[in-house]
Amino acid sequence: MITRMKELRAIRKLTQADLAKRVNVRRETIVFLEKGEYNPSLKLAAKIAKQLESRIEDVFIFDEEELIE
Amino acid sequence: MITRMKELRAIRKLTQADLAKRVNVRRETIVFLEKGEYNPSLKLAAKIAKQLESRIEDVFIFDEEELIE
DNA sequence: TTATAATGTTATATATTTATAACATAAAGT
DNA sequence: ACTTTATGTTATAAATATATAACATTATAA
Numbered sequence: 001m002i003t004r005m006k007e008l009r010a011i012r013k014l015t016q017a018d019l020a021k022r023v024n025v026r027r028e029t030i031v032f033l034e035k036g037e038y039n040p041s042l043k044l045a046a047k048i049a050k051q052l053e054s055r056i057e058d059v060f061i062f063d064e065e066e067l068i069e
Numbered sequence: 070m071i072t073r074m075k076e077l078r079a080i081r082k083l084t085q086a087d088l089a090k091r092v093n094v095r096r097e098t099i100v101f102l103e104k105g106e107y108n109p110s111l112k113l114a115a116k117i118a119k120q121l122e123s124r125i126e127d128v129f130i131f132d133e134e135e136l137i138e
Numbered sequence: 139t140t141a142t143a144a145t146g147t148t149a150t151a152t153a154t155t156t157a158t159a160a161c162a163t164a165a166a167g168t
Numbered sequence: 169a170c171t172t173t174a175t176g177t178t179a180t181a182a183a184t185a186t187a188t189a190a191c192a193t194t195a196t197a198a
Contacts, residue, residue: 015144015145016146017144034145039153041154
């Protein structure tokens, strides 16, 4: 999974800390997500997409093959 | 969060076991998800949506307020 | 250049998802 | 009624997301 969080966050001029606060997680969590180091819960993904004024699938992008087998 | 999994699964004529196998989880996991008892990982949500030929947000529906604090 | 803000790192603890297994009930077919 | 298939339940274990805290590095502004 790759993510456009960092890019979208920059566009909205939000710092990691800003975003973390808005979606109610720790800033470290945002760091890990931006590094693709983990797979957020759907709810967190939805909150983040909302703050980035985007759709979930435009923020978190899966390769076709990741979703098969 | 409410989910339309059960309904969409019925339309595609998939049993819980079928769907579980396709997305590589246990059937019990599907049961819990259909009951809304937990918040899947984004990746699992994406796999399920794919098998149900739907978009994530049409399968798992959040109330506005759930995404705000 | 120095201060401050922003980002990144690491280690450990806690919470929640998912797996596993065993059994129970319901529905559907014969 | 019996058999099979689908769904639901419960308890426990394992895996992984997230919290927490402390510190390191990089960028930016004064």
